[in-house]
Amino acid sequence: MLNIAGPSYGKFCDGLSRRDFISIGGLLMGGLSLPQILRAEAQSGVGRSPKSIIMIYMAGAPPHQDLFDLKMDAPLEYRGPFKPIKTNVPGIEVSEHMPLMAKIMDKLVPIRSMVGSQTGDHDSHICYTGRSPKGVVIPPGGWPSLGSVMAKLCAEKDAPIPSFIGMAPSAGHPPYGSPGHPGFLGPAYSAFRPNGAGVADLTLNGITSDRLEDRRSLLSSFDTFRRDADNSGLMQGLDAFNQQAFNVLTSSRLLEALDVSKEDPKVRERYGKGFTQNYGDGAPRNLEHFLVARRLVQAGARCVTINFGRWDFHDRNHSELLTHLPLFDQGLSALVEDLHRLGLDKDVAVVAWGEFGRTPQINATGGRDHWPRVGCGVLAGGGFKTGQVIGATDRLGGEPTERPVHFGEVFATLYHWLGIDTTTLTLPDLSGRPQYLVDGWSPMKELV
Numbered sequence: 001m002l003n004i005a006g007p008s009y010g011k012f013c014d015g016l017s018r019r020d021f022i023s024i025g026g027l028l029m030g031g032l033s034l035p036q037i038l039r040a041e042a043q044s045g046v047g048r049s050p051k052s053i054i055m056i057y058m059a060g061a062p063p064h065q066d067l068f069d070l071k072m073d074a075p076l077e078y079r080g081p082f083k084p085i086k087t088n089v090p091g092i093e094v095s096e097h098m099p100l101m102a103k104i105m106d107k108l109v110p111i112r113s114m115v116g117s118q119t120g121d122h123d124s125h126i127c128y129t130g131r132s133p134k135g136v137v138i139p140p141g142g143w144p145s146l147g148s149v150m151a152k153l154c155a156e157k158d159a160p161i162p163s164f165i166g167m168a169p170s171a172g173h174p175p176y177g178s179p180g181h182p183g184f185l186g187p188a189y190s191a192f193r194p195n196g197a198g199v200a201d202l203t204l205n206g207i208t209s210d211r212l213e214d215r216r217s218l219l220s221s222f223d224t225f226r227r228d229a230d231n232s233g234l235m236q237g238l239d240a241f242n243q244q245a246f247n248v249l250t251s252s253r254l255l256e257a258l259d260v261s262k263e264d265p266k267v268r269e270r271y272g273k274g275f276t277q278n279y280g281d282g283a284p285r286n287l288e289h290f291l292v293a294r295r296l297v298q299a300g301a302r303c304v305t306i307n308f309g310r311w312d313f314h315d316r317n318h319s320e321l322l323t324h325l326p327l328f329d330q331g332l333s334a335l336v337e338d339l340h341r342l343g344l345d346k347d348v349a350v351v352a353w354g355e356f357g358r359t360p361q362i363n364a365t366g367g368r369d370h371w372p373r374v375g376c377g378v379l380a381g382g383g384f385k386t387g388q389v390i391g392a393t394d395r396l397g398g399e400p401t402e403r404p405v406h407f408g409e410v411f412a413t414l415y416h417w418l419g420i421d422t423t424t425l426t427l428p429d430l431s432g433r434p435q436y437l438v439d440g441w442s443p444m445k446e447l448v
Contacts, residue, residue, distance in 0.1 A: 051154075051382075051418055052297035053146065054350045055305045056290075056332065057127050057168075059176040059282045060312030061354035063368045064376035065397040066321055067095050068110040068389070071360075074396050078360050080318055089387045097325040100333035101378075106387040107336050107345070109379040109447065113391025113400040116407045117356040120370035122173060122312065126355055128180035128305070130411035130438055139429035145180025146411065147303035148189035149437060152427070154302050154418060160253045161300045166191035167289045168307030172281025179305045184429040191305065194258055257299035260291050267291070271334040274327050282310020285324065290331040294338055297348050311354055314367040328352075336380045349382030349414060360398040374400045377410070382417050384447040408441035416443035 065071055070084045070093065084093035087105035094102050094110070101108060118132040125133040128145035144152075147164035155163035166179020179191035260268060274287035285308060293304040308328060313320040332352060339345045357375030358368035374393055380386065392402035415422045415437055422441075426434035 050347055052301060052348050053150070053303050053414060053418075054293045054297060054335070054348060055127070055146065055180075055303070056350070056352035057124050057178075057283075057305060057307045058309065058311050058328070058352060058354040059124065059171070059173075059307050060122060060310045061356045061358065061370070061375065062311040062324075063313065063317060063321070063358035064112065064114075064374070064393075065358065065360065065368070066318065067098065067325070068376050068378065069112045069393055069397055070095060071395060071397045074360070077362050078396050080362060082318065082321075092387075092389055095325065097322065098329040100329045104333055104336055107340060107380055109384060109386050109388055109390060111353075111377045111379070111390045111405050111410075112393060113402065113404045114353060114357070114375040114377050114407065115373070115400060115404045117372035117375070120356060120372045122175055123355060124175045124178045124180070124307075126407050127353055128178070129183075130406075130408040130441075136439075139184055139431070139433065139435055141184030141186070141430040142181065143435075144183035144185040144189065144427075145191075146414065147180045147191055147305060148182040148185050149415075149427070150303045150418070151182075151189040152185055153420065153425075156300065159300060161257065161296070162192035162254065163302045164189065164191045165296055165301050165303070166193050166305045166307075167195065167286075167292060168193070168283050168305070169195045169278065171278055171283055171307070176282045176310060177278075177307060179307070184435070185427065194254070253299050257295040257301075258292060260288055260295070263291065263295070267338065270337075272327070272330050274331065279310040279323075282312070283307035285309045285327045287327060287331040287334075290335040291338075294335055294342075294344075294348075298342070298344065308352075313358075314363070314369055315365040317358075317362065317367045319366075332378070332380075339381050345381045346383035349384070349417060350380040351377065351410065351414070352379075353377030357397075360396040371398070373398065374404075377405075379410070379447070382414075382447075384417075388446065390444075390446050403446075405444070406441060408438050409444050412438045412441040413443040413447050416448060 065078070066080060066082050070082060071079045072084065083096045085096045085099065085102055086093055087102040089105040092105050092110070094105070116130075116132060117126055119134050121133070123133045125131070125143075128147070129143040130146075131143050147166070151164040164180075168177045168179055171177030179193060182189040256262065268291065271291040272287040274285045276284055276286050278284050289306045289308075293306055296304050308331070309324045311324060332350075336350060339348050339350070354375060356370060356372040359371045363369060374397075390403055391400060391405055393399060394401050412422055420437065422437045426436055429435050
């Protein structure tokens, strides 16, 4: 395993430092024979496009009735105090506390009828995989996240920047801080998490590139006998970590992308700063993460996940929303506008959502409780057909009445957009059984 002299910062929960355990998506093809790889690439178009995805996980699940699906005809104990405002697309209205998104609705696609959660448990799993964490047969190792799949199938070989990057630090409730797990693809396809003092591990600390190369050769010779004897696949993962670590350490591209001070001050001001500390046991409301995500995909990252806030408002729902909505409105609208300004809107897709919706009726303490029957999301970029709303709910916002959209359909759409044919491509789980990337869903005709 790669070790470089110097102080170490930012331990993982198992005690390993980022220097010891850098996990950046590469192009390992473990589990697939060369003919299978070539055939899959020919059939699916894997690796042929520079497209990237930014996914914002709204940890804890936002109340759909107070964002994109206000119910002004419902009784007060259902609709709450927020008022809708018009957007720049006739007929589409959103919360009065999202005025910046209202101005760019022609570049957005709110979905008012997200379904598929099945449970009311707080778990980011469905947002990152498109599958409910319960009620289905889970393959050995678990389902891989979108970022991990992209790291395996879409990453550039020996890239100097991680393919899959997660911006969230650890959270009191672990799923709130998850960037998405690699599942049966293995730890080689975990997200790289460049937060806090861990950034210091990305420098050589006085070691020259020649000495680093000598250490790589020495490490390779030490590992040879273990690699030959290993049947578990662990050495393959370690090889990926080591190669990815060397790639990052010998290039400045990642550090430059993380350095927002290089941005035009007017651009930084448009994004804002927000708050770097976690909100309760959730994620931070860090607006610079939106800017860093744009800089990362611009530098070559394929998938960047952002965890934003803690939307689990069982008490004081509407006053709590005022601590989140204005910031979310600023960050997401700035990101979408910036992608269009830079001509990246067709090559970068943006998705923002939570794990379920909230109860139609406001409870006795002014909050909204868990409601897995329907929720909301919003998409942008990707060359999608924007400026439309997809789906609708009933008068109280409790049940979908038009075009229910399963999380898996959005994933099928994203994979299709990436050039991956989900009807033919499979990846082997830890038992060797082939697994499809989505559970029988087709791309959304409304978007592509």
